[in-house]
Amino acid sequence: MSGKQRKLKNLLIAPRFQIRLCLYYAISGCxxxxxxxxxxxxxxxxxxxxMNANPVMDFAVQSRVNQLMFETVQFSLFxxxxxxxxxxxxALIISHRIAGPVVAIVAFIDALKNGNYTLTRQLxxxxxxxxxxxxxxxxxxxxxxxxxx
Numbered sequence: 453m454s455g456k457q458r459k460l461k462n463l464l465i466a467p468r469f470q471i472r473l474c475l476y477y478a479i480s481g482c483x484x485x486x487x488x489x490x491x492x493x494x495x496x497x498x499x500x501x502x503m504n505a506n507p508v509m510d511f512a513v514q515s516r517v518n519q520l521m522f523e524t525v526q527f528s529l530f531x532x533x534x535x536x537x538x539x540x541x542x543a544l545i546i547s548h549r550i551a552g553p554v555v556a557i558v559a560f561i562d563a564l565k566n567g568n569y570t571l572t573r574q575l576x577x578x579x580x581x582x583x584x585x586x587x588x589x590x591x592x593x594x595x596x597x598x599x600x601x
Contacts, residue, residue, distance in 0.1 A: 463548065465555050470547035477543040478536050485532040492528055496521045553581035560588055569596035 464470055467531050503509055503517055563571040569592045575585050 462564075463544065465548060469551055470544060474540045474543040477539040481535050481539045482532075485528075485535055485591045489528045489532060490523065496524060537567035548578065552576070553579045553585070555579060557584060557588065560585070560592075564588070564592055564595065567599075569593075569599060 500518065503514055540573060553575050556575055560571065560573045571592070572589065573585065575582050579585075
């Protein structure tokens with residue numbers, strides 16, 4: 453495994469935050485898709501009862517329509533599971549992009565509090581909190597200058 457690839461154990465940097473964010477995404481997705489599936493099921497049951505009450509339709513047509521309704525339900529459930537999986541993976545990635553820099557920034561602040569003004573921490577090139585880290589580096593320079601004077 454190369455140095456640039458992430459290890460699976462490093463995926464959860466701040467487990468409580470990341471798992472909670474994943475659960476928020478998953479629960480909101482469950483509610484949204486549950487309502488959609490319930491609405492679709494209600495309509496499909498209504499269509500089924502209308503077809504069963506209509507004596508003009510022959511058995512082959514009714515069987516085909518029932519099969520199509522079953523496939524619709526299967527597709528809805530598959531969409532639900534796929535949505536939850538995608539949303540959870542997305543939440544994990546987003547939380548990792550947030551939690552990773554936060555952990556580095558907190559460690560850098562702890563070093564500053566302990567009087568270590570020479571430590572430098574770099575964030576990944578695409579991290580969103582690089583401005584905060586560069587501000588902390590400037591603060592460390594100022595503190596180092598004051599300590600030397």
